[in-house]
Amino acid sequence: MDLELTSGRIPHSLAASLRARIHMGELRPGERFSAERELAEQFGVSRVTLREALRVLQSEGYIEVRRGPHGGAYVTDLSEPAQAWRDRMIAESAALDELFDLRIGIEMATARFAALRSTRDDHEIMREATDALRKVSTQVQFRVADSQFHAAVAAAARSARLSAAVRQLRGELFTPLDILDLGVTPEEDADQHEAILSAIQTRDPERAETLMCVHIERTRATFKGILAIEAASPE
Incomplete structure (x- = not known):
């Protein structure tokens, strides 16, 4: 069960849930997040909300967003x-x-x-x-x-x-x-x-x-x- 997504702060609550997965090792350094569509469906949020949550994690140094054929959100080395x-x-x-x-x-x-x-x-x-x-x-x-x-x-x-x-x-x-x-x-x-x-x-x-x-x-x-x-x- 993931952290509760409170309606008033859904992007930040979603970021907290994804952050917890990283903290517990469920998403590891260098690992790629699932596609946006899959993640959005999993959490029952829009892709716009998901992108906002990912931007929060990116600003904190948890993920980096790569472009190109192998693009997507990847977990960083977590040093920051x-x-x-x-x-x-x-x-x-x-x-x-x-x-x-x-x-x-x-x-x-x-x-x-x-x-x-x-x-x-x-x-x-x-x-x-x-x-x-x-x-x-x-x-x-x-x-x-x-x-x-x-x-x-x-x-x-x-x-x-x-x-x-x-x-x-x-x-x-x-x-x-x-x-x-x-x-x-x-x-x-x-x-x-x-x-x-x-x-x-x-x-x-x-x-x-x-x-x-x-x-x-x-x-x-x-x-x-x-x-x-x-x-x-x-x-």
């Missing part, structure tokens, strides 16, 4: 928006904590409900995402596999609103792991996912939500540590 995001988080440290506080609350709830409501099919999807995480060879693949696991837990909670909230929060938390080394190895992350999955499979909601909290708090601490180092570094 990644640096802008880091600068904002350094300047507004409370904003980062607020994002993580809300993410912890939401994802603890998804882990609890997943332990109560999930099926074997859900467990298999989580297992596949965890196994994929152990096999990644690039930071972009790491980001995608990590997002797939958390999305699978949210889906297993059987709450469309919780799933949408998880997606929105992960979309706001820009984790350009291919640009910013967070010091988290795929194996370590997969081990934590494995423990969460085990708690969900054994129908232990308290343990599932506790492990999810520990997992996300670890990410918070790593993020803040990296940003603190960057803030202290000379220009």
Whole structure:
């Protein structure tokens, strides 16, 4: 489910939805967006509205528009928006904590409900995402596999609103792991996912939500540590 497109600010809401896809690795550096007609139909907007949204992303450095036979909107290397995001988080440290506080609350709830409501099919999807995480060879693949696991837990909670909230929060938390080394190895992350999955499979909601909290708090601490180092570094 994509971010809600509010009628008063549809181009900016659409830009936010596309931006979230990039942040989560669903659209990767160098990847071409779908054709304008397809995207417009997918989101139920006019091509004029879509172009306005793409102009917003272009102005922020997320995409470049190429002409010619292979033309279209392509995701950039993300260096410009990644640096802008880091600068904002350094300047507004409370904003980062607020994002993580809300993410912890939401994802603890998804882990609890997943332990109560999930099926074997859900467990298999989580297992596949965890196994994929152990096999990644690039930071972009790491980001995608990590997002797939958390999305699978949210889906297993059987709450469309919780799933949408998880997606929105992960979309706001820009984790350009291919640009910013967070010091988290795929194996370590997969081990934590494995423990969460085990708690969900054994129908232990308290343990599932506790492990999810520990997992996300670890990410918070790593993020803040990296940003603190960057803030202290000379220009």
